Amino acid sequence: xxxxxxxxxxxxxxxxxxxxxxxxxxxxxxxxxxxxxxxxxxxxxxxxxxxxxxxxxxxxxxxxxxxxxxxxxxxxxxxxxxxxxxxxxxxxxxxxxxxxxxxxxxxxxxxxxxxxxxxxxxxxxxxxxxxxxxxxxxxxxxxxxxxxxxxxxxxxxxxxxxxxxxxxxxxxxxxxxxxxxxxxxxxxxxxxxxxxxxxxxxxxxxxxxxxxxxxxxxxxxxxxxxxxxxxxxxxxxxxxxxxxxxxxxxxxxxxxxxxxxxxxxxxxxxxxxxxxxxxxxxxxxxxxxxxxxxxxxxxxxxxxxxxxxxxxxxxxxxxxxxxxxxxxxxxxxxxxxxxxxxxxxxxxxxxxxxxxxxxxxxxxxxxxxxxxxxxxxxxxxxxxxxxxxxxxxxxxxxxxxxxxxxxxxxxxxxxxxxxxxxxxxxxxxxxxxxxxxxxxxxxxxxxxxxxxxxxxxxxxxxxxxxxxxxxxxxxxxxxxxxxxxxxxxxxxxxxxxxxxxxxxxxxxxxxxxxxxxxxxxxxxxxxxxxxxxxxxxxxxxxxxxxxxxxxxx
Numbered sequence: 001x002x003x004x005x006x007x008x009x010x011x012x013x014x015x016x017x018x019x020x021x022x023x024x025x026x027x028x029x030x031x032x033x034x035x036x037x038x039x040x041x042x043x044x045x046x047x048x049x050x051x052x053x054x055x056x057x058x059x060x061x062x063x064x065x066x067x068x069x070x071x072x073x074x075x076x077x078x079x080x081x082x083x084x085x086x087x088x089x090x091x092x093x094x095x096x097x098x099x100x101x102x103x104x105x106x107x108x109x110x111x112x113x114x115x116x117x118x119x120x121x122x123x124x125x126x127x128x129x130x131x132x133x134x135x136x137x138x139x140x141x142x143x144x145x146x147x148x149x150x151x152x153x154x155x156x157x158x159x160x161x162x163x164x165x166x167x168x169x170x171x172x173x174x175x176x177x178x179x180x181x182x183x184x185x186x187x188x189x190x191x192x193x194x195x196x197x198x199x200x201x202x203x204x205x206x207x208x209x210x211x212x213x214x215x216x217x218x219x220x221x222x223x224x225x226x227x228x229x230x231x232x233x234x235x236x237x238x239x240x241x242x243x244x245x246x247x248x249x250x251x252x253x254x255x256x257x258x259x260x261x262x263x264x265x266x267x268x269x270x271x272x273x274x275x276x277x278x279x280x281x282x283x284x285x286x287x288x289x290x291x292x293x294x295x296x297x298x299x300x301x302x303x304x305x306x307x308x309x310x311x312x313x314x315x316x317x318x319x320x321x322x323x324x325x326x327x328x329x330x331x332x333x334x335x336x337x338x339x340x341x342x343x344x345x346x347x348x349x350x351x352x353x354x355x356x357x358x359x360x361x362x363x364x365x366x367x368x369x370x371x372x373x374x375x376x377x378x379x380x381x382x383x384x385x386x387x388x389x390x391x392x393x394x395x396x397x398x399x400x401x402x403x404x405x406x407x408x409x410x411x412x413x414x415x416x417x418x419x420x421x422x423x424x425x426x427x428x429x430x431x432x433x434x435x436x437x438x439x440x441x442x443x444x445x446x447x448x449x450x451x452x453x454x455x456x457x458x459x460x461x462x463x464x465x466x467x468x469x470x471x472x473x474x475x476x477x478x479x480x481x482x483x484x485x486x487x488x489x490x491x492x493x494x495x496x497x498x499x500x501x502x503x504x505x506x507x508x509x510x511x512x513x514x515x516x517x518x519x520x521x522x523x524x525x526x527x528x529x530x531x532x533x534x535x536x537x538x539x540x541x542x543x544x545x546x547x548x549x550x551x552x553x
Contacts (some may be wrong), residue, residue: 256280352542525540
């Protein structure tokens with residue numbers, strides 16, 4: 001007879017055996033986790049894709065160095081330089097030996113996670129009589145280094161292709177990541193499915209990753225501007241936002257200009273330009289005020305960045321100032337110092353200047369032909385409306401003085417001096433010899449008339465902006481001596497009538513100059529000191545239309 005205690009011991013026997021069998025495995029697994037390193041796969045993310053990268057880039061400058069391991073597919077997609085240099089004709093890329101034994105060994109290390117998959121795959125191959133897939137061809141590797149040896153004075157270094165070291169790119173031993181990124185310990189039980197997922201997403205979908213995955217924090221090691229520019233360039237290739245100054249507009253301009261110059265060097269403006277455009281437009285009104293200060297510089301930047309807003313804003317300023325901005329846009333000696341806009345941009349500016357000058361000429365002709373009429377519809381004259389005729393005379397005299405360059409006479413030498421001294425003002429003037437043999441000094445050309453300010457004054461709603469009441473009163477008091485009606489012209493009643501005539505002229509002239517006084521800028525001119533746009537001193541009524549953008553022609 002079996003006792004109840006024996007039955008209890010017998011029933012607990014298998015359970016205790018199972019527990020003793022599973023517990024050592026559990027402790028052994030935990031021990032391996034402590035002694036064998038991390039169970040995560042090697043880093044496979046920007047800027048060092050240890051598992052899927054095939055292009056190594058080394059950027060070194062002033063004792064600082066930054067390493068990248070990126071993808072040829074992504075670099076060639078966004079950069080014409082990398083597309084050409086990694087092609088079959090020009091590439092120095094070398095294939096890395098990929099032995100079938102290594103593949104078998106790598107698959108055998110998968111362990112229990114893929115045992116069922118391997119069994120099913122082998123059963124299907126035997127059942128259908130399929131042959132095993134041949135080993136994949138060797139993968140090509142490229143290596144680029146910044147060349148500081150073969151550059152001339154004033155030139156920028158460029159990445160040159162070097163012969164890669166195949167041993168460093170062995171599939172079973174990925175390349176060493178840079179020191180700023182800690183290298184994880186290798187593990188023999190890393191997940192096969194996790195590795196394949198990282199390979200697929202990083203190699204084929206790197207350019208479409210969300211920018212939020214990489215924080216906008218500049219690597220503290222990137223204190224060198226050149227390293228910062230290269231890092232921003234590669235960040236943009238992988239759809240990450242560049243790290244640029246977001247508080248100081250002047251610093252942001254300098255950083256964006258340097259990044260655009262680098263993108264132009266590597267034929268990557270189409271992908272970098274929109275990022276620059278987006279970053280600068282975030283400054284809003286501060287950007288437009290800065291463009292008003294330096295329009296030629298922002299015209300070139302807007303052209304490189306393919307920014308319609310920045311380019312059009314700067315174009316309006318440049319056309320209004322022309323030809324003041326010409327030396328800053330295109331070097332007259334063609335030395336190549338700095339970036340020069342193409343001739344198509346110069347042609348566009350000159351076309352807009354001709355368009356503006358033609359509009360100004362038509363408006364000026366209308367202003368000079370402006371006249372008043374009597375109640376019968378007749379033009380005023382000294383006979384039918386003497387005060388109206390005086391008002392028209394004052395208006396035309398003011399308009400001629402403010403829209404016509406100053407007239408300067410020809411200065412002749414004093415016959416007693418026998419010429420001018422080397423240090424005199426006349427000695428610096430152009431000399432013309434007349435037919436009689438005497439030398440005549442021509443005065444320098446007068447400064448251009450600030451017609452932009454004059455037209456804005458005419459178009460202002462402030463009646464006292466020009467020909468104010470005090471000036472009208474002084475004019476009405478002036479009469480030639482001995483005039484029969486001199487004592488009867490200036491009266492209170494005549495002053496009020498004369499002011500009404502001047503106001504009528506101002507209202508008609510205000511409507512005439514509206515095409516010139518319109519503002520095609522994003523900048524609000526009312527924010528300027530005088531409220532009339534006088535701080536600019538030129539017209540801003542010309543804009544780039546849909547068909548005028550040079551890079552869209």
